[in-house]
Amino acid sequence: MVIVLLLVLVVLVVLTIFVSALTASFSSLEARLDRVTGSTPIELRRPSPGVPTGVGGATGRPGRDLVGHDLDGNPLTAAVVGVEHFTLLAFLSSGCSTCGRFWTQLRGGTVPDLGLDTRLIVLAKGADAESMTALTEVASGVDVLLSTQAWQDYEVPGTPFFILVDGRSGAVRGEGTAMGWDEVRNLVALGRGDASIVTGVSTAAMKPSSDAEREAVIDQLLMDAGVFPGDPSLYPGTTPPETSPS
Amino acid sequence: MTTTLHGYGISATIPQGFEARITHLDPVDPLSSRTHAAAPMIGTEITRPFIHIANVPLPAQRDTFGGGVVETLGANHLFLALVEYGPECVGTKLFSPLGLPRSVSARSFSRTRLQRIVPGQSGHQSFFTHNGRAFCLYIVAGSYARVGTMVHQVNRILRSITISANVGS
Known part of the structure; x- marks a missing residue:
């Protein structure tokens, strides 16, 4: 009798462990599935002064003017703060495959319509952190500002990355990554609170x-x-x- | 908040709201390799740097004296160009004044001193030699009527500019 009870107890313990393992495995699988199906190609952040947004810092944080060089090595600065327009900073690199479509359109002179008062500035890292040979090839004919300092100032986490700065307030109004110019336009529209330039939406x-x-x-x-x-x-x-x- | 720009022996402190580019164009060489073989020194252009400072966006493609920019100036906008000439100009009458002007007056602006006449705008031109280098200072104000309220910004920039001795081309 005692032996039978012991056997039943052992079977119960084994079954409990088996069920627990199955449950844990299912939870892990579910979490992974959520990450895959729930991922979005772009992170859009509405203007919310002072609210931390994780990657790249926070909207509402102060923008910074830019100092660097062009592809020919000529020095330049660009005013982002204290101006009367918005500035969209497009951080691109020669090595990222997603940046390829942006470079292609920029080389072709297909500058996206971001609205009348939004200026586009394309940035890449300087010669200290970027292959100038590769960059010259992908960015041929594009007005690029090379500034590793700008990447540090704006805490750029990777490429492609876009930051919208309001020149009047000097504050960052939106930031995120994107797979194409249409998504960038959405970011700009959200940052400016202007739906008129969102793709497919005409006032x-x-x-x-x-x-x-x-x-x-x-x-x-x-x-x-x-x-x-x-x-x-x-x-x-x-x-x-x-x-x-x- | 200001930024500092320097290159080709020129540096300037750029006030907030302004931006600057120093450009050194590639020389144009109109002669064929055959002609060069006969006379290597003939036909090769030597280019000099120029600096543009403005409180409007400066595109990559700009003419030396602001073509491509001055058309965009509004009433409160300024464009400043400092253009270097070759060493053969040093000591000539045009470039005989010594030293970069550190202050310009509103009266030195005129509608007839524009390189290209744009209605409403006014310009200032001065030629000088600084540390053995010959320059033209060219300034365009978006509004002739408002020059008086804008010259302090120009003078602030002029006082910040340093030009070192010839650094070569």
Whole structure:
């Protein structure tokens, strides 16, 4: 009897360990799956002064003017703070494969439409941290500011990386990575609080919110008066549509 | 907050809201290799650096005296160019004044001193020799009417510029 009880106890212990192991394995698998399916190619951060955003620091932190060289070795500075426009800093490198599509479009002169008051400045690291041979090849004809210092000042975590600075306040208004210019435009739009330059959204095609409110009020007044959609009185001199609500 | 720019023996402190580029163009060589074989020293251009400072964005493609930039100046904008000439100019009458001007007056600006006339703008030009190097200082103000309120910014920049002795081309 005692032996049987011991055997049952051993079986129970083994089963408990087995179930625990299975549960732990499933949790791990689920977490991995979440990371894969939940990943996004771009991190968009709404302007929120002083709010830490993790990678790259925080929006609301101060921007810095840029000092460096061009591809020919000529020194230059670029004003980012204390100016009347936004500046989009595009941090690119010669070695990152994702940067390739940005370089290609820049070389082709296809500068994205970022809005009238947003200036694009393309940055790469200086000769101390970048292959000048490779960079000259990918960035041929592109106005690039080489400044390793700028990467440190803006705490750039990798490439491609984009930072939007408001020249009037001197503060960072948005930052993140992107897979293409359309996503960069979204970042700029969010940072500026301007939906008009988001891809596929045209202000000309958008109905003002006041129109929608006015329509709702009129619909309600008509229904209160017993006039519902499809009512013949709405179509004087014509045949009302066949699909009228019940 | 300011930034400091230096290159080719020239340095300047750039105030906030302004930016600067020092450019040294590649020489243009119009002669063929055959001609060069006969006369190696003929036809090779020697270029000198120039510095542009402005409170508007400075694109990569700019003319020496601000073409490509001055068209974008608004009423509160300034463009300043310091253009070096060759050593053969040193000692000539045009470049005889010694030293970079550290202060310019509003009265030295005129609509007729623009290299290219743009309505509303006014310009200043002065030629001088500094540390054995010949230069032209060319300034464009976006608004002739507001020059008086902007010269202090120009003079602040001029006082910050240093030019060392000839560093070669």
